[in-house]
Amino acid sequence: IAERLFETALSMLIARTNHHAFARVLFVVGSDLLHADNPNGTTTKGTPLDTEGRFAKTFWVTRKMLTRSIERLRLIAPVDVVIVPGNHDTQSMFHMGDSLECWYHDCPDVQVNNAPTQRKYYEFGKNMLLLTHGDKGKKPDYPLLMATEQPEMFGRTRHREAHTGHLHQLQIREQHGGRVRVSPALCAADAWHSEMQRVGNARAAEAFVWHEDEGIICQTTWTVPPEEK
Numbered sequence: 001i002a003e004r005l006f007e008t009a010l011s012m013l014i015a016r017t018n019h020h021a022f023a024r025v026l027f028v029v030g031s032d033l034l035h036a037d038n039p040n041g042t043t044t045k046g047t048p049l050d051t052e053g054r055f056a057k058t059f060w061v062t063r064k065m066l067t068r069s070i071e072r073l074r075l076i077a078p079v080d081v082v083i084v085p086g087n088h089d090t091q092s093m094f095h096m097g098d099s100l101e102c103w104y105h106d107c108p109d110v111q112v113n114n115a116p117t118q119r120k121y122y123e124f125g126k127n128m129l130l131l132t133h134g135d136k137g138k139k140p141d142y143p144l145l146m147a148t149e150q151p152e153m154f155g156r157t158r159h160r161e162a163h164t165g166h167l168h169q170l171q172i173r174e175q176h177g178g179r180v181r182v183s184p185a186l187c188a189a190d191a192w193h194s195e196m197q198r199v200g201n202a203r204a205a206e207a208f209v210w211h212e213d214e215g216i217i218c219q220t221t222w223t224v225p226p227e228e229k
Contacts (some may be wrong), residue, residue: 002015003065009205010069014076022077022220026122027070029100031087031133031165034062035187036109044090050190054108059092063099070110070220072101080145082120087135089167105209121150125212128157134164134182143178159215168193169201203228205220 001097037044051058068153081104083097097213104110113120118136122129130146137145142162147154152181153162160178168189171182184204193199202223209218 001229002187003061005067005228006065006114006205007069009222009224010072011208013205013220014072016170016220016222017207017209017218018035018076022209023212024124025073025077025079025114026124027073027079027081028064028084028131028163029081029097030086030089032088034092034096037089037092038068043088043177045087049088059096063096066096066100067103070104074107074109078121079111079200081110081112082115082122082131083112084120084131084133084165085118086133088188119145119149121146121153123157126154126156126158127210127212128160130160132162132164134166139164139180139182140173140175142180146169146178159210168198168203186201 002028034074035057036042036049036051038058038084039055041049041055043049055151070079070081079101080125081097083100085091085093094114094116097112101112101114104112119130119132123130128146137215139162143160144199146160146162162178162180164180164182165185168185168187170184183206186203186205188203189199204218204221204223206221208216211217
């Protein structure tokens with residue numbers, strides 16, 4: 001079910017942006033995509049999770065799903081794949097990124113950034129992105145963090161955003177010359193989220209179209225229909 005929803009979301013986002021001509025595609029992978037970090041079904045720190053199926057099967061299905069997705073995206077433009085580890089799957093997402101890097105090592109139109117860091121930076125024209133899961137640090141401090149860690153990139157750019165996940169909800173705030181976005185999640189609430197009354201948020205995927213000089217010029221969303229469980 002998760003595989004089908006992911007690929008449906010990708011298809012809809014491609015269809016809703018295909019009237020644009022793209023120089024590059026940024027494909028951000030991770031943020032607890034694998035959910036668990038090991039065959040015991042726990043997070044990186046050992047917290048037990050609700051999981052469906054064996055860890056090895058989940059890894060294989062996800063890797064094949066991601067390679068199919070990249071193959072679709074590289075028909076549009078060269079693809080930059082950025083791996084963002086989550087707090088659930090820090091090690092396994094590094095392994096996933098390494099698998100993708102090996103798969104595409106001889107493909108000049110696919111670049112995989114799997115550096116072993118929690119935060120990745122991406123620059124396109126006058127746009128600066130911080131890509132991180134969002135479970136660490138204070139989000140209002142992210143714009144200052146961007147300027148501190150990447151002062152030259154910060155100085156070269158005008159449109160600066162931090163894109164995060166983790167909270168399974170949509171948020172955006174702007175201050176100190178930068179925006180901080182929290183993107184929604186496609187997954188349904190598990191037992192823990194239900195017990196904590198964290199239910200009812202829209203399950204969705206987002207895509208952004210960035211102009212080299214003007215920043216975001218288009219944003220589109222696909223929301224999981226209510227009949228899906």
